[in-house]
Amino acid sequence: MSGLRDFLKVYWPLVVIAFAGVLLALVLMDPAPPKTIRFAAGSPGGAYHAFAERYQRLLAEEGVEVVLVETQGSIDNLRLLGDSEADVGLVQGGLSTARDEEMLRSIGGLFPEPFWVFVRTDLPAETLGDLRTVRMAVGGDGSGTRMLAIELESDYGGKWNSTSRLPLSGNAAADALLAGEVDAAAFSASIEASYVDRLLNSSEVRLLRFDRAPALARRHEALSDILLLRGVVDIGRDVPAADIPLVAPVAQLVVRKDLHPAIEALLIDAATAIHSQGTLLAPAGQYPDPDLIDLPISDQARRYYQNGPSFLRRYFSFDVANFLERAWVLAIPLLTLLFPLVRVAPPIYRWRVRRKIYVWYEDLRTLEERGRSTDDDAERDKVLEDLETLQAEIGAVEVPLSYTDDLYRLRSHVEFVKQLVCNRNPAKVAG
The missing domain is CATH 3.40.190.10 (Periplasmic binding protein-like II)
Known part of the structure; x- marks a missing residue:
């Protein structure tokens, strides 16, 4: 228990700063991804709708609900995406307009149509x-x-x-x-x-x-x-x-420009799982393809094709990885601040503990000067009484075990001053 108390005495400012940093990260970091997205899925019975159902199942495993929106096809999908009535959709290549390029991004080409x-x-x-x-x-x-x-x-x-x-x-x-x-x-x-x-x-x-x-x-x-x-x-x-x-043409997975990057990462993982297998028209591994698109590729997809899944996504679940990816921007400056604080905390603590001991030396020196400078027995007795009081107060001081040698040294010095004062009063010594 005393070890914990000593630890808190040293590091309580760091604990407070770390706790405040966590609260700040929770307040300021990027918002959490949505738990529900709308997928422009084409008409039931079509290939688009069948693929959309597979995306729905894969994202449901990660806790994201995919609502399928039935449409007439690619043109309808582009319209819904542009009007914010859908978040993601399958779109035939070659149909996008300049307005679409402003508002939409592609995850990659998925399969030939x-x-x-x-x-x-x-x-x-x-x-x-x-x-x-x-x-x-x-x-x-x-x-x-x-x-x-x-x-x-x-x-x-x-x-x-x-x-x-x-x-x-x-x-x-x-x-x-x-x-x-x-x-x-x-x-x-x-x-x-x-x-x-x-x-x-x-x-x-x-x-x-x-x-x-x-x-x-x-x-x-x-x-x-x-x-x-x-x-x-x-x-x-x-x-x-x-x-x-x-x-x-090549069908591509299209998302709104403002879709949360974490949802994009899930869609890329799902697209790879669904479309990387070979088909009757394409060998395995050909799709998803970041080049067979007619819309700007999303930043998240570009990083994925260059570097693969993020480090956190390889080793953590979606929720944990997403939280850590959002918090790291604030965690780095927080750690940068904590490192020097960790280094200066022990010296500051040593100074604080020793100050509790050394502060008594000023009183001790004052009493010694009073005892040396007086020839009055009553005044000398008063000094000895004050030294006794000082010694009692020092005995009540609590310091960690590693600093008890300094405390006992102080007490021996008090005893030494008492002897000096007594030596100037032989009667007191004889008594």
């Missing part, structure tokens, strides 16, 4: 340009598919009928195509989309080739040319029966 054009097997069409007059579903007004279809139509030139831009998308478009209600259907979607898989395995429709895919990719910065390899969908049934060249 080939521009699939399926036609009825009995339709004599070899290129997209052959579909100017047919009934073709190209998605609703809020979809990236429709915008990309219109953009590619201009490359093939000619006049396109309004029937070539029917507002069907996803499963509804696939159902209409298989039922013969439309002659063709276009989708900008992942190969994992359920309707794409249905159409690739159907004998009622065939996939249109883009033999000039490299040229289209050169003309459009947001497009890349990819190859759907023969048999990659079904080896046994040889689907597709030949290599099929395609063009594809």
Whole structure:
């Protein structure tokens, strides 16, 4: 117990400063990340919505609730993000505007979204340009598919009928195509989309080739040319029966510029877990890709791609790592202040303890001078009485054990002065 008391005597100012520093850190450090975010997820049944559900599950494991917001597609997702009605969303590459670049940031490219054009097997069409007059579903007004279809139509030139831009998308478009209600259907979607898989395995429709895919990719910065390899969908049934060249934008994960960096870190971890595995269109490790984007990359994502997860995120849970990452800015100056204080505390403590002892020497010297300078026995007796009182008061002084030699030295000096005074009064000595 005395050891604790001695410790507090030395370091109580440091304890107070450290406690005040912790309180200051809690008040001034960056706000904690939100526990709920809104994810612009596309329409149910689509690839975007399926991926959004996977993000929802992964972030829920870290204590963050993801609310899925159903949308019409990439254009709708960008609008919701820009209007602060969503915090994160999947967006097709090549659709962003100057306003989007001001307000939004990209986490990285996640997966290619080939521009699939399926036609009825009995339709004599070899290129997209052959579909100017047919009934073709190209998605609703809020979809990236429709915008990309219109953009590619201009490359093939000619006049396109309004029937070539029917507002069907996803499963509804696939159902209409298989039922013969439309002659063709276009989708900008992942190969994992359920309707794409249905159409690739159907004998009622065939996939249109883009033999000039490299040229289209050169003309459009947001497009890349990819190859759907023969048999990659079904080896046994040889689907597709030949290599099929395609063009594809890359879907990217987009966040609001003001989204909390800790949530961005969670999204990057989730994106790596979800999209780094190989697919039928990309080898393992190719995605997420910080280069296949058309929005500025977020600072958090840039650091992640350069250095990997932060040191704290490697060894601590999300909540603990986030707290430490927010507190370190104030912890460094606090530690900088405490180091010199720790060094000067012991000398200050020694001075304070010894001062409790040495302060009595002034009284002792005064009494000695009084005793030496007087020839009056009564005055000398008064000095001896005061020395007795001084000795009693010194006996009540408490100091750590390491300083008791100084205390006993003081008491011996008091006794020495008493002898000096007594020697000037032999009668007192004899008595």
